[in-house]
Amino acid sequence: MRLKPFHVVFSLLLALAGAWLCVWIGTPLPWMIGPLLATACAAIAGAPTANWRPLNNTGQWVIGTALGLYFTPQVTALVGSLWWAIALAIVWALGLGLAFGGWLHRVNAPRMPGVPAPAMRATSYFAGAIGGASEMTLLAERAHARTDLVAASHSLRLLLVTVTIPFAMQFSGLHGLDLNPPVLRAVSGPGLAALALATAAGAWLMLRLGRANPWFMGPLLVTMGLTMASLHLSGIPPWLTNTAQLLIAVGLGVRFSPTFLHAAPRWMASVVLGTLVMLVLCSGFAALLAWATGLPLATLILGTSPGGIAEMAITAKVLQLGVPVVTAFQVCRLVAVLILVAPLYRWLYKAD
Known part of the structure; x- marks a missing residue:
């Protein structure tokens, strides 16, 4: 289907209105939750919503760069000392x-x-895996699964986690590990331009290598490397990170469609119930890790939650709940899942 510019502009304006409404109401993460709910509801209602992929990539680029600025040598040493906890989380x-x-x-x-047994097994397996929606859908397609159900499951899970956790954090009063160096607030025009060029090169390299989430992982790794080497080019203006949150939220919200609620309702109800149970179980696991590591519970809940990297890291950034620790847990988990989930499927079910 050809992308229509009007649909993209309409989605952006709707997302902006949702963000302003949430700012006015005082919700947590207004620039993420407002646009996400506004575009998702509009898409389900049949409104002409659409996402232009380069805009979503730009949002990932900005957020990856902003998160990398937290990895000072001292913070990196702290994260490195938690390798065993990260391994347990994987x-x-x-x-x-x-x-x-x-x-x-x-x-x-x-x-x-009507669904053959092997296809149903693959559909359930890749729908349940805690990984990126696009990557799990691609793996499901290779296993001849129902990719529509897999994609819908991951989209619904991300929506529930992204909306539920920030509200729970705000209203529970939990505090995290606030590692926010003063250098993050210093914005330099020339430095920001140099940082943009360096991180763009990182994204390009990840694209050439065919890695997952290249527009997030490339800038993140480049900025981490610069920050760990104590090279501070510039901070990221708040308006830019707010815009990036909006663009990422639009990319998630427009995945939904008018047929979403009517397609396999029992399957979707199972995903909702299962996601809520996973949130509770992950909170319990985070509590055990908090006891073992001495880190704040809120930080570890975000680090181990079944959400996406960008969404959970943005939550940690906005609510100041320990960005480096959350990012490290989420990134390592994503890489491990992407590497292991397909071989594990073949081993468990003797699939070719």
Whole structure:
């Protein structure tokens, strides 16, 4: 389908209105939650919403760059000392995703007789895996699964996690690990331009290598490297990070469609229930890690939650809940899941 500029502009204006409304109301993460809910509701209602991919990539680029600025040598040493906790979180995520996928299969397979057993098994497995939506959908397609159900499951999970956790954090009064060096507030025009060029090169390299989330991971790694070397070019203006949140939210919100609520309602209800249970279980796991590490519970809840990197890191940044720790947990988990989830599927089900 050809992308229509009017639909993109309409979506952006709608997202901006949602952001302003949430700022006025005083919700947490107004520049993420407002645009996300506004565009998702409009898309489900059949409004002409659309996302222009370069805008979403730009949002990922800005957020990846902003997060990398937190990784000073001192912070990096702290994160490095938590390697064992990050490893446990990876094992936890793989096991939780496997259990979630198994539960989805058990509840839904008997009621989908038209879907072949191997396809249903693959659909449930990749829908339950705690990884990126686009990557899991691609792996599901290679396994001949129902990619529409897989994509819908991940979109719904991200929506629920992105909306639920910030409100829970704000109203619970939990505090995180606020590592916010003063240098982050110093914005330099020439330095910002140099930082943009360096991070753009990082994104280009990740694209050439075919890596996942290149517009996020490339800038993040470049900025991390500069910050760890104590090279501080510039901070990121708040208006720019707010705009980036809006662009990322639009990219997620327009994934929904008028048929979303009517397609396999039992499957979607299972995803909602399973996601809420996972949030509770992850909070319990985070509490154990908090006891073992001495880190704030709020920081570890974000680090181990079944959400996306950008969404959880933005939550940590805006609410000052320990950006480097959250980012490290989420990035390491994403990389591990992307590497291990397909071989694990082949090993468990003897698939080719």
